[in-house]
Amino acid sequence: MANTPQAKKRIRRNERRKVINGNRVSRIRTFVKKVEAAIASGDKAVxxxxxxxxxxxxxxxxxxxxxxxxxxxxxxxxxxxxxxALG
Known part of the structure; x- marks a missing residue:
């Protein structure tokens, strides 16, 4: 376990950043899934x-x-x- 003030602060900061970064990656995955779904449907414009x-x-x-x-x-x-390739 962390035993210096800096290490304790780093742990707190890392946990806050983990939430933000997780949301960011999730958002990117959602956009990619929309593209993959449009490809699967065969609609090139979408x-x-x-x-x-x-x-x-x-x-x-x-x-x-x-x-x-x-x-x-x-x-x-x-x-x-x-x-x-949908063309």
Whole structure:
């Protein structure tokens, strides 16, 4: 257990950040699921719009440090390729 004031404060801070970061990742997952659902339905217009909405959310996750940039790049690439294949 933490025995210095700094360590105790770090634990409190980490727990607050865990909630915020968890919400952020959950929001990103929701946007990605919307794209995947549109791809599954076969509607290219809806999928394209969903992808346009998801991309800034994914990039925000990278800038906030909750997702690695290569992970987001890979996911975005795969989603883009899947939307393009609907044509």
């Amino acid at each position: 999928a394209t719009e969903a992808l346009k909405a998801a991309q800034p959310e994914m990039q925000r996750g990278v800038s906030k440090g909750v997702l690695h940039k290569n992970t987001v790049a890979r996911k975005y690439s795969r989603l883009t390729k899947a939307v393009a």
